[in-house]
Amino acid sequence: MKTVYVLNGPNLNLLGLREPAIYGSQTLADVRALCEAACARYGLGLEFRQSNHEGELVDWVHEAGRVHAEGRLAGLIFNAAAYTHTSVALLDAVKGTGVPLVELHISNVHARESFRHHSYLSAAARAVMCGFGVAGYGLAIDAVAQW
Ligand code: DQA
Numbered sequence: 001m002k003t004v005y006v007l008n009g010p011n012l013n014l015l016g017l018r019e020p021a022i023y024g025s026q027t028l029a030d031v032r033a034l035c036e037a038a039c040a041r042y043g044l045g046l047e048f049r050q051s052n053h054e055g056e057l058v059d060w061v062h063e064a065g066r067v068h069a070e071g072r073l074a075g076l077i078f079n080a081a082a083y084t085h086t087s088v089a090l091l092d093a094v095k096g097t098g099v100p101l102v103e104l105h106i107s108n109v110h111a112r113e114s115f116r117h118h119s120y121l122s123a124a125a126r127a128v129m130c131g132f133g134v135a136g137y138g139l140a141i142d143a144v145a146q147w
Contacts, residue, residue: 002074003045004144005064005099006035006137009081010052015106015134022107026134034134038141044074054083058093065097075126075144077102077137084109084119094124100147102140105130 008028011018016027032048039046047064051057057080067073076099080090084103094101101124108131109116122128127143129136 001043001045002072003047003067004035004039004074004141005060005067005076005078006046006048007057007060007064007076007078007080008048008050009057009079009083012079012081013050013052022112024106024133031134031137034138035141038138042141042145044141044145054087054089057083058089061090061093061097061099064099065093068097068099073099075100075102075147077104077140077144078121079104079106080121084121085115087120091120091124094121100144101125101127102144103128104136104140106133106136107131 013028015023015031016025028050035046035048049060064073064076078101080087083090103119103121103125129140132139
């Protein structure tokens with residue numbers, strides 16, 4: 001069984017409370033349940049995690065890289081949140097491991113402040129999606145299941 005890694009960056013633990021007009025009212029637990037249901041449909045395993053700490057996210061990308069090297073990674077779906085726009089370390093982790101990456105954002109970052117328009121991760125991503133709300137996680141799993 002292949003596994004999908006779904007990693008979530010800073011402040012995504014606040015989903016449901018945080019700026020609901022932008023991010024909606026569903027919580028991170030709801031997103032996890034949505035991902036579990038989508039992975040179950042395809043017979044995929046799921047590692048679903050959230051951290052507010054850049055280094056911990058780097059470590060988890062490395063872990064996904066080891067799973068990838070063993071041929072057991074379906075894909076990494078990564079909402080790096082604010083670190084998307086700041087983190088060379090996360091870009092290097094993705095490039096260094098060669099993990100097949102979907103960069104995901106709940107909101108349409110291109111319709112927001114200009115500092116959200118640049119992503120360090122996009123250069124290393126196989127696919128980029130934004131603006132589908134939390135439903136994007138399920139859509140990303142639909143896509144990864146075909147990889
Ligand atoms: C986000 C967009 C980022 O710009 C922001 O910093 C986030 C969430 C999104 O899912 O829309 O924390 O990645």
